[in-house]
Amino acid sequence: MTNDSGSGLFIDSGSGWELAGTIVNVALYSGQPGGNGGAHNALFGNSTYAVDLSEYASEINGIVPEPRTSVLLMGLLAMCCALSARCREE
Numbered sequence: 001m002t003n004d005s006g007s008g009l010f011i012d013s014g015s016g017w018e019l020a021g022t023i024v025n026v027a028l029y030s031g032q033p034g035g036n037g038g039a040h041n042a043l044f045g046n047s048t049y050a051v052d053l054s055e056y057a058s059e060i061n062g063i064v065p066e067p068r069t070s071v072l073l074m075g076l077l078a079m080c081c082a083l084s085a086r087c088r089e090e
Contacts, residue, residue, distance in 0.1 A: 009050050025049040 009021035027047040053060065 019053060021050045021052050023048060023050050 007023040008019050009023065010017045011020040012018075025048075027049070
């Protein structure tokens, strides 16, 4: 399969589904049926390579804000946009 990098891998943690990894590459074998050398087919025997995101948790959490922070920032942005539009009307 082509264009599959970045697809999510999920696990059931018991309290719900959680993102556990992401696909980084799919190895194809020569002679697969289909167009583009079989790149558009998922066949038994193909290899899929993925990254375990728990290995990168500290780096990810250092960049991506907690959901509460994101909601607060979005609320502040919406309020600023509303005030800006109101000031332009006056």
